[in-house]
Amino acid sequence: MTTERLYNTDAIILRRRDFGEADRLLTVYTPHRGKLRLVAKGVRKTKSKKAGHVELFTHATMQIAAGRNLDIVSQADTVQAYRAIREDLDKISHAYYLAELVDKFTEEHDPSYPIFELLALTLARLADGSPNEQFLALRYLEIHMLGLSGFQPQLFLCVSCGTKIEPGENFFHIAGGGVMCPDCGASHPHADPIPLGVLKVLRFLQTRPWEQVAGVQLKADTRRAVENLLLQYITFTLEKKLKSVDFLRKLRKG
Ligand SMILES: [Zn+2]
Numbered sequence: 001m002t003t004e005r006l007y008n009t010d011a012i013i014l015r016r017r018d019f020g021e022a023d024r025l026l027t028v029y030t031p032h033r034g035k036l037r038l039v040a041k042g043v044r045k046t047k048s049k050k051a052g053h054v055e056l057f058t059h060a061t062m063q064i065a066a067g068r069n070l071d072i073v074s075q076a077d078t079v080q081a082y083r084a085i086r087e088d089l090d091k092i093s094h095a096y097y098l099a100e101l102v103d104k105f106t107e108e109h110d111p112s113y114p115i116f117e118l119l120a121l122t123l124a125r126l127a128d129g130s131p132n133e134q135f136l137a138l139r140y141l142e143i144h145m146l147g148l149s150g151f152q153p154q155l156f157l158c159v160s161c162g163t164k165i166e167p168g169e170n171f172f173h174i175a176g177g178g179v180m181c182p183d184c185g186a187s188h189p190h191a192d193p194i195p196l197g198v199l200k201v202l203r204f205l206q207t208r209p210w211e212q213v214a215g216v217q218l219k220a221d222t223r224r225a226v227e228n229l230l231l232q233y234i235t236f237t238l239e240k241k242l243k244s245v246d247f248l249r250k251l252r253k254g
Contacts, residue, residue, distance in 0.1 A: 014099040036109070102119050
């Protein structure tokens with residue numbers, strides 16, 4: 001008989017889907033092993049003791065057995081269930097979005113403790129925060145997720161000529177990775193004007209601790225503009241990331 005290789009880890013469940021007769025396939029994020037795909041056996045049976053501990057968005061401690069293809073959850077205990085999220089439709093949809101972002105920005109077995117920490121803290125902020133705090137928590141997550149995965153938008157220097165951005169008629173160039181000064185931006189076909197208020201909010205989100213961000217009140221149009229700009233930037237970045245992953249795969253195959 002071969003000895004099973006066991007390891008223990010904290011894990012937050014990002015995704016799950018049915019697998020086989022009674023099992024579930026989980027995508028989890030861990031503090032020191034990064035993103036993992038695991039099998040939780042038998043958890044769809046009514047008498048499963050593990051089932052309640054491997055719910056979506058739950059933070060659990062797990063004992064895992066290394067398998068030939070997929071590792072298997074042999075034991076799970078809830079650390080934090082974030083129950084308030086499950087009782088509110090808005091919070092659930094925010095948590096789905098959060099989990100999807102973390103999933104899309106990370107690769108398996110590529111650990112980042114700051115990403116784990118950000119994920120856990122954002123879940124807590126969604127669970128307990130006011131609607132305004134939930135909005136800010138998601139924007140804070142977006143800008144820090146970009147930074148932690150190597151796609152930090154440049155908000156202080158012109159991405160074309162490098163001059164320091166002064167208050168005024170500045171631009172934002174998504175494919176260029178950040179702000180453009182009035183001279184460079186005005187003549188660029190794909191740079192859009194960025195209102196000063198929007199730039200200030202983005203800088204605040206990028207550089208200030210959450211405790212300061214949590215108290216910010218935004219006007220409705222600034223709020224919408226910040227949300228749209230980040231969404232466009234993230235969409236562009238994820239497409240670029242996917243293309244580079246595809247390219248690397250092809251290169252390896254070749
Ligand atoms: Zn410039």
